Amino acid sequence: MQPRDLSDHVAYEAGRGIEEVARELDRDPSEFVKLASNENPHGPSPAATEAIRETASSVSSYPKAAHADLVAAIADRWAVEPAQVWLANGGDGAIDYLHRATLEPGESILVPTPGFAYYGMSARFHHGDVAEYPLSRDDDFAQDADRVLEAYDGERIVWLTSPHNPSGSTIPLSEIERLAEETADETLVVVDEAYGEFADRESAVALLEGRDGFDARDDVAVLRTFSKAYGLAGIRLGYAVVPEAWADAYTRVNTPFAASELACRAGLAAIDDDEHVDLTVETAREAREHMREAIDARVWPSEGNFVLADVGDATAVAEAMQRRGVIVRDCSSFGLPGCIRITCGTQSETELAVETLNAVLEELDLDGASAQREVPDT
Numbered sequence: 001m002q003p004r005d006l007s008d009h010v011a012y013e014a015g016r017g018i019e020e021v022a023r024e025l026d027r028d029p030s031e032f033v034k035l036a037s038n039e040n041p042h043g044p045s046p047a048a049t050e051a052i053r054e055t056a057s058s059v060s061s062y063p064k065a066a067h068a069d070l071v072a073a074i075a076d077r078w079a080v081e082p083a084q085v086w087l088a089n090g091g092d093g094a095i096d097y098l099h100r101a102t103l104e105p106g107e108s109i110l111v112p113t114p115g116f117a118y119y120g121m122s123a124r125f126h127h128g129d130v131a132e133y134p135l136s137r138d139d140d141f142a143q144d145a146d147r148v149l150e151a152y153d154g155e156r157i158v159w160l161t162s163p164h165n166p167s168g169s170t171i172p173l174s175e176i177e178r179l180a181e182e183t184a185d186e187t188l189v190v191v192d193e194a195y196g197e198f199a200d201r202e203s204a205v206a207l208l209e210g211r212d213g214f215d216a217r218d219d220v221a222v223l224r225t226f227s228k229a230y231g232l233a234g235i236r237l238g239y240a241v242v243p244e245a246w247a248d249a250y251t252r253v254n255t256p257f258a259a260s261e262l263a264c265r266a267g268l269a270a271i272d273d274d275e276h277v278d279l280t281v282e283t284a285r286e287a288r289e290h291m292r293e294a295i296d297a298r299v300w301p302s303e304g305n306f307v308l309a310d311v312g313d314a315t316a317v318a319e320a321m322q323r324r325g326v327i328v329r330d331c332s333s334f335g336l337p338g339c340i341r342i343t344c345g346t347q348s349e350t351e352l353a354v355e356t357l358n359a360v361l362e363e364l365d366l367d368g369a370s371a372q373r374e375v376p377d378t
């Protein structure tokens, strides 16, 4: 027996974990901070932690009421119908559901490069193909309808990431509307807002609901997650908001009990904890500002809870930082070999990351190893 031909499939490369790195370097985990996976430096909402504890004794039952309660709370948050909320095992699970609901075998999706690897992986699981549109470092990864339309060739789904991972750039709603308008009726534009809470932009939910002066559309959907601003990455909880016209497809494509009892109860507690989200967003804003000012390398403006920095030899820099206790993301696997992505930490973690990176850059510059890096004028 052999699995099907998986030669086009690639493994997902997650940011490296503290335990993994500590074991490899034979050091104590407490010597490391991890700023590699855009996790919440403040941890989960305390209310969510409490809810998880309280739910522990009832996990012998399938999650039904909790699922309905959380969907109702999310629907309320966006002022949409509960059926429009496609709850899933992480935002990644919602990506799968959108592909399951739309892709016929051999149909394609269009994704940004550099970009989030899971769009393409998921499409291939669903016997789909993947085409790419480029975002360019030379114009700061700017996103607009024309750039996407230039590459567009009738794909079934166009993926936008706003804020974009790993650069932090965003796309205005008016450009998303124009893109949806100029693509075929049967093309769905999905706006991945995994980092939406950190950005100074309205959600694209306005486009499917016809708010803020936009006409309502049935060809735009939005992806959201509890992994980033809510600090619940380990619980695996995310969702899509889809147009009412075809929202009922969910019942035919979802894996039964898409989100666990623990996840639903944690999500219900977290969604009401504005204080925790506000603190998280404020910390990220200060951190990305500080990193842009203080890092001795080119750092792109970011609306997410991370920044992208051009450091020359990203693999050497990431390894040297890791030896000094700061784990960041080498962006080679995103198709950006010269860059690292640094997650916004707590104030002290961010300061440590900046000091460490600057020390490493200085050391490598003395060795001539990162001579190819673009050094900023200021």
Ligand SMILES: *Cc1c(COP(=O)(O)O)cnc(C)c1O
Pocket: 089, 090, 091, 092, 093, 116, 161, 165, 192, 194, 224, 225, 226, 227, 228, 233, 236, 237, 238
């Ligand atoms: C983190 C992330 C997601 C979703 O992550 P989950 O943990 O599966 O919710 C989706 N898109 C992008 C661009 C991300 O960075």
